Every structure is written in structure tokens, then in C-alpha cells.
Amino acid sequence: MFSFIRSSNPSFAIDLGTNNTLVYQPRKGIILEEPTSIAYDYNRRSFFDCGESSKRMVGKNPKYIEIMQPLSKGAISNLTVAKAYIKEVIARISRKRIFKPHIIVSVPSDLNAMERNAVIEAGREGGAKSVQLIKDPFAAALGTQCAIEQPQGVLVLDVGAGVSDISLLSLSGIVMSKSLRMAGNDLDEAIIEHFKATKRVLISPSDAERIKHELGNLVHPEALQMSISVKNLVTRLPETFTVNAIDVHQAILPVIDKIVALTHTMLSELPPVFASDIYDRGILLTGGSSMLKGLDTYLSSKLEIAVNPVENPLHNIILGAGRAIEEERYSKLFK
Numbered sequence: 001m002f003s004f005i006r007s008s009n010p011s012f013a014i015d016l017g018t019n020n021t022l023v024y025q026p027r028k029g030i031i032l033e034e035p036t037s038i039a040y041d042y043n044r045r046s047f048f049d050c051g052e053s054s055k056r057m058v059g060k061n062p063k064y065i066e067i068m069q070p071l072s073k074g075a076i077s078n079l080t081v082a083k084a085y086i087k088e089v090i091a092r093i094s095r096k097r098i099f100k101p102h103i104i105v106s107v108p109s110d111l112n113a114m115e116r117n118a119v120i121e122a123g124r125e126g127g128a129k130s131v132q133l134i135k136d137p138f139a140a141a142l143g144t145q146c147a148i149e150q151p152q153g154v155l156v157l158d159v160g161a162g163v164s165d166i167s168l169l170s171l172s173g174i175v176m177s178k179s180l181r182m183a184g185n186d187l188d189e190a191i192i193e194h195f196k197a198t199k200r201v202l203i204s205p206s207d208a209e210r211i212k213h214e215l216g217n218l219v220h221p222e223a224l225q226m227s228i229s230v231k232n233l234v235t236r237l238p239e240t241f242t243v244n245a246i247d248v249h250q251a252i253l254p255v256i257d258k259i260v261a262l263t264h265t266m267l268s269e270l271p272p273v274f275a276s277d278i279y280d281r282g283i284l285l286t287g288g289s290s291m292l293k294g295l296d297t298y299l300s301s302k303l304e305i306a307v308n309p310v311e312n313p314l315h316n317i318i319l320g321a322g323r324a325i326e327e328e329r330y331s332k333l334f335k
């Protein structure tokens with residue numbers, strides 16, 4: 001068992017995502033799952049709430065309260081906010097504990113040195129005794145019980161909220177990886193922009209996400225519809241508007257095709273020695289946006305390769321990061 005666990009300081013794995021934060025405690029499992037957001041009160045000049053309760057305030061907050069997101073496109077975009085956020089997360093998970101925790105944070109594979117240091121600094125100043133990082137693709141593969149230590153290629157495509165990452169793993173290392181700072185949040189934005197341009201209506205970000213979940217379908221954009229409240233950009237007045245799935249399909253396709261292109265480039269550059277492994281086993285598809293209906297089938301038909309969605313795309317990175325703390329042989333994955 002990993003030496004962290006034997007120390008009197010508790011250890012936790014944290015999946016610090018653009019939209020969602022999850023925490024895993026060895027032997028207990030997932031102990032926190034919250035939106036990555038924090039509320040700031042300008043009158044009191046302090047942060048006062050984070051996670052689900054702060055996200056619920058979005059759009060309903062008075063002017064002196066701002067709902068902030070410490071991450072943008074997978075990386076810390078505001079260090080002060082990130083420190084406050086991690087401090088709040090640590091306070092929640094280590095209530096009643098006297099010892100500062102060791103934390104292992106799962107991060108996108110393409111973070112540069114400055115972005116990685118920002119996570120470490122935010123963790124330390126947020127109250128951790130030590131901060132180590134594990135790259136998302138390792139955690140994702142471990143979360144699905146893939147044998148990453150074998151001399152066999154494992155290709156993991158992770159489509160989250162802010163980042164799409166495709167990585168080839170073998171012998172516990174990343175052989176190559178490519179990423180695009182574009183994912184689920186860009187699908188929401190594409191929906192907003194499409195309806196603004198073609199129907200002259202303004203959709204809220206939360207409705208755009210709901211539309212994507214309910215009507216988004218890459219293979220069978222059926223005659224589904226849903227009614228939402230929008231602002232008419234011509235009359236400037238609110239109204240009820242019917243969204244149909246065909247429009248949603250048109251809106252999201254350009255973003256999806258960029259993810260297809262990313263995957264295509266990766267496949268075209270695979271070292272020949274891995275080609276048969278990958279074509280035999282296919283691509284492992286994870287990340288919350290992998291739940292977009294038809295994404296696996298669409299990728300598979302465009303790229304002529306099997307695409308295997310993981311069972312639990314919102315949890316498999318944190319489960320893998322947790323497994324990495326529990327099994328000492330994976331400690332070499334921490335940086």
C-alpha cells in the first residue's frame with residue numbers, strides 16, 4: 001500500500017476538472033463531487049461558498065456577488081480563485097482533522113510547466129501538505145482496469161468540459177498525446193451562437209447544456225423538440241421558444257468534427273508497432289462529453305475503428321486516480 005496512506009496525514013485524489021471536481025479517499029471511494037465554482041462577496045471581500053450551492057446562484061446573484069470558475073479549458077485561469085477554491089475543498093474533506101492532507105491531483109496531459117506549477121501552488125497554499133500530479137489519461141485507463149504497464153498500446157480519448165485529449169499509453173508511460181482545448185463547454189457555446197445567428201434568440205448557458213444533453217444526437221437527430229425561455233434579440237423581450245434536434249445537430253457538428261480531426265491526426269501518426277494493438281482493441285472513450293448521444297458511433301464511422309465508451313465517464317478518472325494512491329506500484333505515475 002502506498003506510503004502516503006500509512007502516514008498520519010490523510011491522502012486524497014482530486015480530479016480538478018473545468019466543470020467538475022471529484023475527491024477520492026482511499027478505502028472510502030468518492031467522497032465529494034461538486035461543480036468547480038466558488039462565490040465571491042465584494043461587500044465582505046471574501047469567498048463564501050463553493051460547489052453546487054454557488055453554481056445554483058448563477059444568473060440569480062446580486063451585483064456584489066460573483067460566481068467564479070477557477071479553471072478554464074482544463075487549466076487554472078485565476079490563481080487566487082483556485083487557491084480559495086482548493087482551500088474550501090480541503091476544508092470540506094478534512095473536517096475535524098488536525099493533519100494537513102497529501103493530495104494527488106489529476107490534470108490534463110498537455111498542461112505546460114507554468115500551468116502545472118499553478119496547480120501545485122494552489123494546492124499547497126490551499127492547505128495541502130504535499131501536492132503531486134497524475135495525468136488524466138493514466139487515471140482514465142486505471143479507472144477502467146486497463147493494464148497500462150504492459151508493452152501494449154492503449155489509446156484513450158477523453159472529452160471533458162474544456163479539453164479533449166487523446167493519448168497513447170504503453171509500459172506505464174505516455175508514448176504520444178494530442179489535445180484540443182475544446183470540448184463540452186464549446187458545444188454549449190456553439191448551440192448559443194447557432195440560435196443567436198439563425199433564430200435571433202439568446203439561450204442561457206444552463207439551457208444550452210440541457211439542450212445538448214436532451215436533444216444532442218450525432219447519429220439520429222430525431223424530430224425531438226423542447227421548449228425553453230429565451231430572450232428575443234429583435235424585440236429584446238423574453239419569450240418561449242421551441243428548439244428542435246436538427247438545429248442542435250447542425251450547431252454541434254463543427255465542434256465534434258474538430259475532435260474527429262484530432263483523433264484522425266493521432267491515428268495517422270501512430271508508431272507502426274502500436275497500429276495492430278490499437279486497431280484490434282479500438283479507442284477507449286471517456287470524459288463527461290462522451291455521453292453525447294451517438295458520439296462513439298459517429299467517431300467509429302468517421303475513423304473506421306472501434307470506439308469503446310467507458311462505463312462511468314464522469315467517475316473513471318477519479319476512480320483511476322484513487323486506485324493509483326491505493327496501489328503503490330502506480331506511485332511512479334505521480335510527478
Ligand SMILES: Nc1ncnc2c1ncn2[C@@H]1O[C@H](COP(=O)(O)OP(=O)(O)OP(=O)(O)O)[C@@H](O)[C@H]1O
Binds near residue numbers: 019184287289292314
Ligand atoms: N448526457 C450528456 N450528454 C452530453 N454531454 C454531457 C452529458 N453529461 C455530461 N456532459 C458534459 O460533460 C462535460 C463535463 O465532463 P467532465 O466532468 O468529464 O469534465 P471536466 O472534468 O469538468 O472538464 P475537463 O476534463 O475538460 O477539464 C460537460 O460539458 C457536460 O455538459
